[in-house]
Structures are given as structure tokens and as C-alpha cells.
Amino acid sequence: GESVGLHLPTLSxxxxxxxxxxxxxxxSASDYxxxxxxxxxxxxxxxxxxxxxxxxxxxxxxxVLLNKTVKHLSLQIAATQPGDSAVYFCAETGANSKxxxxxxxxxxxxx
Amino acid sequence: xxxxxxxPSRDICQRGTSLTIQCQVDSQVTMMFWYxxxxxxxxxxxxxxxxxSEATYESGFxxxxxxxxRPNLTFSTLTVSNMSPxxxxxxxxxxxxxxxxxxxxxxxxxxxxxxx
Numbered sequence: 001g002e003s004v005g006l007h008l009p010t011l012s013x014x015x016x017x018x019x020x021x022x023x024x025x026x027x028s029a030s031d032y033x034x035x036x037x038x039x040x041x042x043x044x045x046x047x048x049x050x051x052x053x054x055x056x057x058x059x060x061x062x063x064v065l066l067n068k069t070v071k072h073l074s075l076q077i078a079a080t081q082p083g084d085s086a087v088y089f090c091a092e093t094g095a096n097s098k099x100x101x102x103x104x105x106x107x108x109x110x111x
Numbered sequence: 112x113x114x115x116x117x118x119p120s121r122d123i124c125q126r127g128t129s130l131t132i133q134c135q136v137d138s139q140v141t142m143m144f145w146y147x148x149x150x151x152x153x154x155x156x157x158x159x160x161x162x163x164s165e166a167t168y169e170s171g172f173x174x175x176x177x178x179x180x181r182p183n184l185t186f187s188t189l190t191v192s193n194m195s196p197x198x199x200x201x202x203x204x205x206x207x208x209x210x211x212x213x214x215x216x217x218x219x220x221x222x223x224x225x226x227x
Contacts, residue, residue: 034215043203043218044154046112089153097142097207098169099216101153 012108019077023090023102026071030092034099035064035075039086047075047088077107085109113138113208115219123225124194129189132222134204139184142207144216145177149200157202160187194226 013019025033031052032084036044050057050064050073057064073090090102114137124130126182129184134143145157158168166179180188191198201221 036218041219041223043115046215046217049215097214097216098159099144099154100158100207101155104153 009103010106010108012110013080014110015026015080016084017080019075019080019084019107021075021077021088021090021105021107023073023075024071024094024101025073025090027092027094027100028071029094030100031065031095032093033066033073034091034093035062035073036089036091036101037084038089038104040050044089080107080109082109112215113140113206113217115204115206115217117202117204117219117222118203119222120220121223121225123227124176126195126226129190129192130194130224131188132202132204132224134138134187134189136185136206138208140206140208142183143181144181144207145162145189146186146203146205146218147200148203153198154203157189168189191224196226199224199226 035047037047038044047062048059048062050066055066061078065074068096070074087104087106090101093099116135118133121183143160146154147157148154156169157172158166158179160179160181162168162181162184176192178190201223203218205216205218207216
């Protein structure tokens with residue numbers, strides 16, 4: 001069936017470095033993608049989204065890139081901080097608003 | 112965005128019992144969703160709950176096990192019935208916020224359920 005998956009289960013980065021979290025999706029009909037951050041004991045927090053008619057969108061310290069040709073989504077975090085340590089999920093959806101989540105990747109920031 | 116609260120935040124229950132989880136939103140929303148997140152796993156959609164209609168369940172989830180109510184546009188409940196240890200999970204509600212063509216889903220803090 002269709003699925004959304006992440007390439008790496010964990011990512012360790014040095015504080016101050018840039019982080020790149022990658023995600024592959026397989027449903028070519030997906031037209032809306034979201035990155036969520038989930039801290040321990042909390043619900044997923046919306047970070048940034050992108051629609052399929054765009055290939056890049058920037059927020060505060062975060063950038064999402066979408067490559068529809070290879071069905072690839074990435075989240076870039078600039079100047080990673082200890083507060084960025086969390087599990088990150090990509091999610092995709094189409095016309096029915098149902099979100100399909102990827103497996104999640106743990107970002108660990110080294111001081 | 113939307114402010115979403117859930118009650119209880121956590122509970123420990125005995126097998127065979129049932130637990131009802133409440134989800135309250137600070138604004139009127141059409142679409143609400145219930146998810147399950149098993150330990151160390153990603154989120155899986157249980158059902159979509161729209162006001163005024165029966166909830167729509169995903170494959171693998173049935174109304175007898177997870178009855179849902181949606182009495183108005185700001186509130187929903189999910190009941191986990193006849194619980195077993197396999198039901199130990201975090202249960203999350205989410206809401207869709209925005210206008211046509213520009214909507215996003217926002218999540219509540221979750222209810223951490225442990226079944227003994």
C-alpha cells in the first residue's frame with residue numbers, strides 16, 4: 001500500500017550546526033505535506049507545511065524542500081539548538097484530509 | 112491554530128474495563144480526528160469524527176472497540192472498550208483548522224494509557 005517513510009531512525013548533530021531530516025513518500029497523489037515535532041510527553045507540534053505546487057518553503061530557522069520527481073521531502077533546521085531535540089515526523093495527505101505519518105526520526109543535539 | 116485539551120492526561124486501567132477520553136477545542140471545527148501512537152511508534156489514524164454524522168473508522172479499527180461521540184463542533188470523546196494490555200498507547204485528538212485550500216491539522220497533548 002501507499003506509505004510514507006523516513007530514511008534514518010536517529011540523527012545526532014552538534015549544537016549550532018544545521019540539521020537535515022529526510023523523508024520519502026510513495027503516494028504520488030499526495031498534495032500537502034507537513035512536518036511535526038514531538039517532544040517527550042507531548043502531542044505533535046506543527047512546524048511547517050508545503051503544498052505540491054511549491055518546492056521550497058521557509059519559516060523561522062526551518063526550511064522544507066519538496067522534490068516531487070523523486071517523492072522526497074526534507075526539513076532543514078538552521079543553527080540547531082538543544083530545544084530542537086525531539087522526534088520529527090513527516091506526514092502527507094490528499095483531498096480527504098487524512099494524514100499518513102512517517103515512522104519518525106529522533107534528533108539529538110550535542111552541546 | 113487551535114488550543115486543544117484532552118482529559119485525562121494519563122491513566123492506568125485494569126484489563127476488561129473501558130476508558131473515555133475527552134477532547135476539547137477552543138474554536139468550532141468541522142473535522143476532528145483520533146489517533147493512536149503505540150510506544151516508540153508513529154501515529155495511526157483511528158477514525159474521523161465529524162459533527163452530525165457517524166465517525167468513519169480506518170481499517171483495523173471498529174466502532175464496538177472505539178466508540179466515538181461528536182456532540183458539537185468543539186468537543187469529542189473516544190472510548191477504549193474492554194481494554195487489554197495491547198491497548199496501552201498514547202491517544203491523540205487533532206483538528207483541522209483553516210479555510211478551503213489552506214488547512215492544517217493541530218494535535219492535542221495526548222492521553223497516555225497503560226492497561227495492566
